[in-house]
């Protein structure tokens with residue numbers, strides 16, 4: 600048999616990811632693989648409706664000489680993917696630990712003090728990107744909102760989840776790309792555990808303030824006024840950029856009071872919006888048969904505010 604199987608085209612892969620809720624249709628997990636339900640050998644073409652997502656374990660089970668995961672069950676899961684059922688992806692644990700951490704945002708590098716929490720980016724005193732330090736471990740935190748304060752993706756103490764109705768979240772190896780629409784990247788992250796997380800490019804929002812990063816620099820846009828601050832050049836800072844409304848000295852490189860501008864958002868505060876992914880957990884959003892969900896999110900301490 601000729602070994603000329605072409606790769607699955609990117610638009611088909613995206614359509615499959617969207618339809619399958621960005622995770623294994625059986626359990627929701629990442630990493631996942633693209634699985635042809637009718638084997639490619641029997642029907643050598645990449646038809647979107649014949650391709651589904653299975654995690655490594657379930658893919659192995661489905662493709663054994665005697666499949667431990669029967670095709671019938673794969674097709675049933677494909678019709679009702681675990682993540683779409685839940686509204687949220689199964690969590691992925693990131694392996695940051697005790698080594699000193701570095702946060703790279705565009706061409707800005709933020710190095711944490713050993714053993715201290717490090718918030719690289721905050722708006723109105725709320726941490727958008729940083730590390731907590733607890734029990735001798737660094738715990739990564741990230742909140743990715745859209746311009747309407749809708750939480751799209753969250754990393755909470757090293758646990759990554761995102762809405763399963765996202766336009767596209769493409770994850771390969773250590774890279775994660777969130778797209779809001781075709782050709783429009785909202786965030787491009789690279790994880791290098793245990794020490795580094797990098798925002799290759801992207802735009803982080805809160806309360807109408809946005810901070811745009813790319814390899815040339817950083818642009819902070821104040822809400823309401825359209826005024827911008829542009830920072831270029833690489834610098835090393837013991838703490839990051841804080842766009843906030845407090846008067847306390849947080850060692851900030853720049854200060855913007857987002858809340859002094861009328862904000863057309865929904866008026867909910869940061870914690871309430873950030874809890875919106877928790878709501879999906881608390882209502883039992885994760886489907887039956889998923890045993891990797893943490894259930895202690897309600898009893899964990901609230902995320903400390905920066906101010």
Ligand SMILES: [Zn+2]
Nearest residue numbers: 623626654657
């Ligand atoms: Zn699975």
